[in-house]
Amino acid sequence: MTALDVRSVERQSACSIQATLDIVGDRWTLLILRDLFRGVRRFSAMQHDLGIARNMLADRLSRLTDADVVAKVPYQHRPVRYDYVLTPKGLDLSNSLLALMAWGDRWCHDGDAPTVLVHADCGTPLEIATRCPACDEPVSPTRIRSLAGHSDPPPGGEFAAAGAIQANRQHPTNGGDL
Amino acid sequence: MTALDVRSVERQSACSIQATLDIVGDRWTLLILRDLFRGVRRFSAMQHDLGIARNMLADRLSRLTDADVVAKVPYQHRPVRYDYVLTPKGLDLSNSLLALMAWGDRWCHDGDAPTVLVHADCGTPLEIATRCPACDEPVSPTRIRSLAGHSDPPPGGEFAAAGAIQANRQHPTNGGDL
DNA sequence: GGAGTCAGTTTCGGTTTGCAACTGACTCCT
DNA sequence: AGGAGTCAGTTGCAAACCGAAACTGACTCC
Structure with a gap:
């Protein structure tokens, strides 16, 4: 909690993507979650695996626990040491x-x-x-079409790229029916 | 291209998530893509819709076009003005x-x-x-299990949270079979 | 009881962000 | 044709952020 906790209040998420990004929309956070999904649970293991600075890791983990995406489970007492594990909310990512x-x-x-x-x-x-x-x-x-929700509907008003370049370009391995 | 183009080289993406995040792993970038998917195509429209600073928007759009996720299509000449549209690579997101x-x-x-x-x-x-x-x-x-690919396999070695908190907590609307 | 380990925190300088103002290059209206 | 307006993009600069290294506790191990 050293740095700041501005980010969570900065923008009233009119959109679910924005709300989601307020929590996990961060380079390190997603990488941390990837490690968590792979079963890496210890602070030091993540730190070593990701090459992240320890203060950054500590900060991101505390944000994630605040957001209830990750929970701390003590695996030893005396010097209390924690495993970081995904909650159902986290698993759902x-x-x-x-x-x-x-x-x-x-x-x-x-x-x-x-x-x-x-x-x-x-x-x-x-x-x-x-x-x-x-x-x-x-x-x-x-x-795909979107229904309501956004206070300020944009010109297009719908998901799914009205004028996207559909297939008239030279691209490798285009995903077929996309 | 004002700021930098370090980010794309900084970490040799041993993992696809990392590779992906090198391109779209940024708060604004994902929000810009969301707008693109909703059919917002003009610089000014995105700037207004997102409330992003213009230099940021210009920078992100040029990264996205560099990465071939977005393409610029001129909609007028003289002062050349562009529509930003998703390429197949971008649509695939x-x-x-x-x-x-x-x-x-x-x-x-x-x-x-x-x-x-x-x-x-x-x-x-x-x-x-x-x-x-x-x-x-x-x-x-x-x-879900993962196969190979990572140069430095972590203790768990697999996707899917060995020790995740499965359901023994009080959580709203847990997603059922997760 | 000294060395080592582990999880965090603090310090501090370099990097990035983003507001505001500015630059071009038009288009529109009269 | 000239001034006003619009739009995309730059530049300057202060504030916020990031991260390497050092530091703090609280043990465990020999």
Whole structure:
């Protein structure tokens, strides 16, 4: 709690993305969460794995615990030492992390294949997708519309890029129906 | 290109999340992308909608175009003025944005209901989920494993929170099968 | 009882951010 | 055609932020 706690009040989140970013929208925070998801639980382990400055790590962890995304569970007393573990709220971020990771896999191949996530039960590489529970099928970004919520509706008023460059460019591995 | 272009080289992304964050891992960048997805295309419109400083916006947009996530399309000449539109690479970020938004919807309700995304074809609210293409079913975070890729495998070595607090706490609206 | 470890905190200088003002390059209106 | 207005983008500068190293406690181990 050394530095500041301005960030959480600075902008009244009219949008859920903004609200989310108020909590995890930070380079280090997302990386810390990735480590947490991979089972890294100790302060020192994260510090070593990420190469983050200790004050930064301490600050981010305390923000995350304040936000109830992470909880501290003592694993020894006397000098109280904690494991940092994900709460249900934190666990629920897995889709977001996965989506980010999947995008990196598709577009940031620097040559060597990165981490692949597979289904523990069958070993198949996983995919993450937007689905319509009613139609029971994947939904492409152009078929998404947003309803209400924003106090100041922008010209377009809808999610899904009215004028996005659809496919008329030379791009590697375009994701198909996106 | 005023400020710097250090960030892209600073850390050799052993992990796709890191690679992704090198490009979009920034408070403003994600918010800009959200606007782009909603069809906001003009510099001034984004500046007004986000309340971002113009130099910041100019810097972020030029990074995004450098990264080929966004493209500039002139809509007038003489004073050349551009529309900023998503490339296929940028459009492909929709899942990530949606996942982040969905999380905010679930956990950051400050009272008023936020933006709801629906299927344009049938009006049903959408969901975003990790799925196993083989088993053809949703996969919970605890059933995800990662394969290789990281040069320095952490103690746990796997995605999905070995010791996460599973459900033994008082939390609102826990996501069910998570 | 001295050395070592671990989780944090403090200090402090360099970097980044963002407000305000400024620069071009038009377009519009009269 | 000339002044007013608009828009994208720069520059200057103060404030906020970041992070390496050193420091503080509170142990544990030998």
